[in-house]
Amino acid sequence: MGPDQNSRLPSTTWGSGLLRVGKSRQPLATGTSQGPLNRGPPGHSDWNRKNGAGREVWEGLASGGGREGSLRCRIVEPIPNRLKQKSTAESGACPGFPNLRYPPVQSSGNSVFLVFSRELEARSMPRSPSPDLTHWLLAHRICTHRDFRRCEARVRRLAADLPPFDSVWLDALVQLGRLTPFQARVLESQPPEELVLGPCLLVDQCSPGPEAVTWRVRHSTTGATFAARLLAGPTADSEQTRARINQLIQKLLPQTPPGICGPTQLLETPRGPVLLSPWTDGPSLRELVVKIGRFPPAVVAAVGRQLLESLAHFEQCHVLHGDLRLDNLLLTRAGQVVLVEVGIRPILEPEPTVHARLNPDRFDGTAPERIGSTQPQTPRSELYALGCLLWQLLVGRPPFPAGDPVVKLAHHQSREVPDVRELAPETPPALALAIQSLACRDPARRCDSASTALRDWPRLPHESTAILQRFRREIDHRPTVPHSPRTHRRLSMAAWGTLGLALFAASALGWSSHGDRSWPEFGFPAPKQTAEQTPDESPASKVIQASHITTSEADPEPSASPPRKPDRSRADPVASDSNPVPAQTTPLPEPDSRGRIQLSGGHTYTCRDLSVVGPLLLQCPDEQPATIRVSTPGELVAASIAMKNVVWDLTAVTELENSDQAAALNLRTQRIDLTSVGFRGPRQPGSAGTFPPSLRWELVDERDLRSSRLRLDHCAFRDGGTAVVIPQPVGRLEFEQTLFEGNETAVEFAGSGRRIPPIVLQARHITTRDIGTMVRWWGDEGPPQGVRLELEFHDSVFHLRENDSAVCQVVSSRYTNDWISRLRIVGEGNLLVPGRTVVRWQSDQSAESLELESPDLVVEGLMAVPFEFAAAEGAALKQLAPSPGLAIRRTTPPGCDAGQIPD
Known part of the structure; x- marks a missing residue:
């Protein structure tokens, strides 16, 4: 059927x-x-x-x-x-x-x-590219058979109903990370042998311009990465050029400091002579200028010192760089400015020539005495190029901007480089005079050598590598604010009028500031001047200072690392238990046009509510911090809020007058950045028997979670209730070198009813002493819908109280297993007092609680080890006794550095 x-x-x-x-x-x-x-x-x-x-x-x-x-x-x-x-x-x-x-x-x-039908062929998917391409990829150890198998699914998806051509396989290998896009383009359009360069294999093309072609290559035998420069020019193939390049290699090879990346080998290839240099990973200073604009004076002073040290080494080797410009300076993550293209241009172009194919920026540092003459490069002309380069970093453009190389050279020959303070008034006098002495039009007025200029260079309060490392880290960590979906709304006439006035005011402010793009101070001490000394004549003007340096208007962030710990006086109202009222207190000043408030060290201010359009920055440039006393709950509203070297005295706030005041200090902003900021809460509870929270953070735009961030660096929260309350989901929290002492809870989260990205709390070197809970997470009948919490701790110390304390406490009306799947705790090298709970559920309607233990609960990096503190207060630990369960992998002890925490 x-x-x-x-x-x-x-x-x-x-x-x-x-x-x-x-x-x-x-x-x-x-x-x-x-x-x-x-x-x-x-x-x-x-x-x-x-x-x-x-x-x-x-x-x-x-x-x-x-x-x-x-x-x-x-x-x-x-x-x-x-x-x-x-x-x-x-x-x-x-x-x-x-x-x-x-x-x-x-x-x-x-x-x-x-x-x-046996006569008809089956349409089966090949498991690798064409035999020739497969053999070449395997022979050069670019791919393996395992890589081809991993690409099969991608090839089927990319090919769809079409045959899997080699181009499809190349796209799949690029997605897999086995090929670079440059290699895929060459293999698709040219023979594979075009990627071979002597004993090396081309990885990427760095500068395809008409002046020179540079590739990133990988040695086929050693696997080392090099920068390969194809020598071009009428004299590139001459025997004299080869001999001079070999002499240059012999001079630089014996002892090369970290700031120099000179040539190491000359290869003869079918393309022509190729010069190999060690590969340096980092952006050029030109890329950074395009990205952030002008550099802060402290960073320019550090760059100048490192370049003078490299030029002094060149003088000892009887070598000149010959092409000092922003494209040939790379900034590494280690805070080192590396010179590339060392000594090549004087060999290929002994005399300055003007060609239509050359970029005009090649002549930004041409010394006047070399224009129109056959005079070779000298140390004095090298110093002139250095002075123009540092001038450009401070201002954001070259001294003589022009699109025509001839006009640019004429300005160098007939004009003096302007004083940098005319366009960058925040430049310290010592640095401005040092740059002016380097960029003098008369070579006789310049220093005769880099060693002499290095001796006269303004001294720095920190190592130049430390300053530049922090600067590079600041640039890398600058968040990118995503575009929120726009809604089209019809504006009223009044709204259009207000918008027009705002645009007019903004344009006026931008015109008056000359496009100022400043950065946070880098911990430079202020010079001390006597009444008889002018700023330029004072011996202390040799010290580079960074006063009045703030973050840019679009992103006001303080530096990634705090300054040295100031010498606190005993009369500090927050550091003293008696809290004496200072004889003179003033209200918090009004912010300037860019939202900055400069505070005086050792002075006490009274808090008041502030609402700023744009960023808000409160900073004290002095060594001793400024104190802000809060008597009634205060509120600060801005697009972003940054604070530095400030102490908040919250001891007088024991009651919240109404429901709108959720904490002693309420911040309504999208991003918070606190460096060397202290909070002292009350030691006695209010009439209700509870402590008000110290800090409450509420977002301006709840839809834009990815740009929201709270960053604490070298901060301290002492006494009181909850240190930080966050009533809504946020993007990311970063704590580093932070102390929580005597608080009920360190961080408290509330939930949301919509799906959001995970809330991430990353903490490094934090110390909690005598607190109840590190993290408290609130829900209604269970974890908030669509919310996940990821806690990442590294080298931290958790000293919790005995009764119902926990590293993480979840609170709801009833317990559900969803808490376990929504929570994740990872890390390394963290210490926990023995006998304390890691995760605990607490009922919000009764005293019922439950310690959560499940194989599905991810908890890593916590060690239950006995430890003691060195003093009755503070974060300093006694030396840990040897223990079989204790494996400290670092030389620095866990927890925050007690010497760098605000008192």
């Missing part, structure tokens, strides 16, 4: 594989002459019906084994007499299906039979 016309065909397994017809996911089976197969498989218009010799033949594609591909098959009706005698036990191999064995004839009665 055959199936009716509306039924689907039953599944039938033939041999060791399952055959499927056409586009359907239903297996092919047999039927009767009255069944749907008499008209072809139902729903398959891609099957062709052929009539011949009294039989109906349906041809189409069938797939076998699930992955081998597809082959063409036939349905023949009625059964030919010559096939009736075939035994169904006979089987053979299906073309293109090595794993599939099938009987030649599968019958059910005398009506429908399936016959495979």
Whole structure:
């Protein structure tokens, strides 16, 4: 009895594989002459019906084994007499299906039979590119057979119904990370041998300009990475050029400081002579100028010192760089400015020439005495180029901007480089005079050598590498604010008028500030001047200072590392238990046009509510911090809030007057950045027996979670209730070198009813002393819907109280297992007082609590080890006693640095 016309065909397994017809996911089976197969498989218009010799033949594609591909098959009706005698036990191999064995004839009665055509080739997916490309990739150890297998799924997805050409495989290998886009383009359009450069393999192309071609290459034998520069020019192939380059290599090879990346080998290739230099990973200073604008004076002073040290080394080796410009200076993550293209330009171009193919910035540092003459490069002309380069970093443009090289050279020859303070007034006098002495038009007025200029260079309060390392880290960590979806709304006439006035005011402020882009101070001490000394004549003017340096208008962030710990006086109202009221207190000043408030060290201010359009910065440039006393709950509203070297005295706030005041200090902003900021809460609870929270953070735009961030660096929260309350989901929290002492809770989160990215708390070197809970997470009947919490601790110390304390406490009306799947705690090298709970659930309606333990709960990096503090207060630990369960992998002890925490 055959199936009716509306039924689907039953599944039938033939041999060791399952055959499927056409586009359907239903297996092919047999039927009767009255069944749907008499008209072809139902729903398959891609099957062709052929009539011949009294039989109906349906041809189409069938797939076998699930992955081998597809082959063409036939349905023949009625059964030919010559096939009736075939035994169904006979089987053979299906073309293109090595794993599939099938009987030649599968019958059910005398009506429908399936016959495979051995003459038609199967369409199977190749497991690798073409043989030539596969052999080349394997021979040069770019890919392995395992990589090809990993790319099969990508190739099927990219190829779709098309054949998998080599270009498809190249795209898949790029997605896998085995090829760079540059290599894929070359392999697709040119022979593979074009990627071979002597003993090296091209990885990427760095500068394809007309002046020179530079590649990043990998040595085929050693695997080392180099920068390969193809020498171009009329004298590049001469024997004299080769001899001079070999002499340059011999001079630089014996002792090369870290700030110099000189050539190490000259290769003869079919492309021409190629010069190899060690590869340095880092952006050029030109890229950084384009990205952030002008550099802060402290960073420019550090760059100048490192470049003078490198030039002094050149003088000892009797070598000149010859091409000092921003493109040839790279800034590494280690805080080192590296000189590349060392000594090459004086060899290829001994005299300055002007070509239409050259970029005009090649002449930004050309010394006037070399223009129009055959005078070679000298140390004095090198110092002139250095002075112009530092001038450009401070201002954000070259001294003589012009699109015509001839005009630029004429200005260098006929004009003095302007005083940098005319366009960058925040530049300290010592640095401005040092740059002016380097960029003098008269070579006789310049220093005769880099060593002399280095001795006269203004001294720095920190190592130059430390300053530049912090500067590079600040640039890398600058968040990118995503664009929020815009809603089209019709504005009223009043709104248009307000918008026009705001734009006019903003343009006026931007015109008056000359495009100022300043950065946070880098911990430079202020010079001390006497009444008889002018700023330029004072001996202390040799010290570079960074007063009045703030973050840029669009991103006001303080420095990534705090300054040295100031010398606190005993009269500090926050550091003293008696809290004496100072004789003179003033209200918090109004912010300037860029939202900055400069505070005086050792002075006490009274808090008041502030609302700023744009960023808000409160900082004290002095060594002693400024104190802000809060008597009633205060509120600060801005697009971003940054504080530095400030102490908040919250001891007088024991009651919240109304429900709108959720904490002693309420911040409504999208981003918070606190460096060397202290909070002292009350030691006695209020009339309700509770402490008000110290700090509450509420977002301005709840939809823009990715740009929201709270960063604490070298901060301290002492006494009081909860240190930080966050009533809504946020993006990221970063704590480093922070102390929580005597608080009920360090951080408290509330939930949300929508799906959001995970809330991430990353803490390094934090110390909690005598607190109840590190993190408290609130929910209604369980964890907030769509919210996940990820806690990452490194080298931290958790000293928790005995009663119902926990590293993480979840609070809701009833317990559910969803808490375990929504929480994750990871890290390394963290200490926890023995006998304390890691995760605890607490009922918000009763005293019921439950310690959470489950194999699905991820908790890593916590060690229960006994430890003691060195003093009655503070974060200093006694030296840890040896313990079998204690494995400290670092030389620095866990927890925050007690000497750098605000008192």
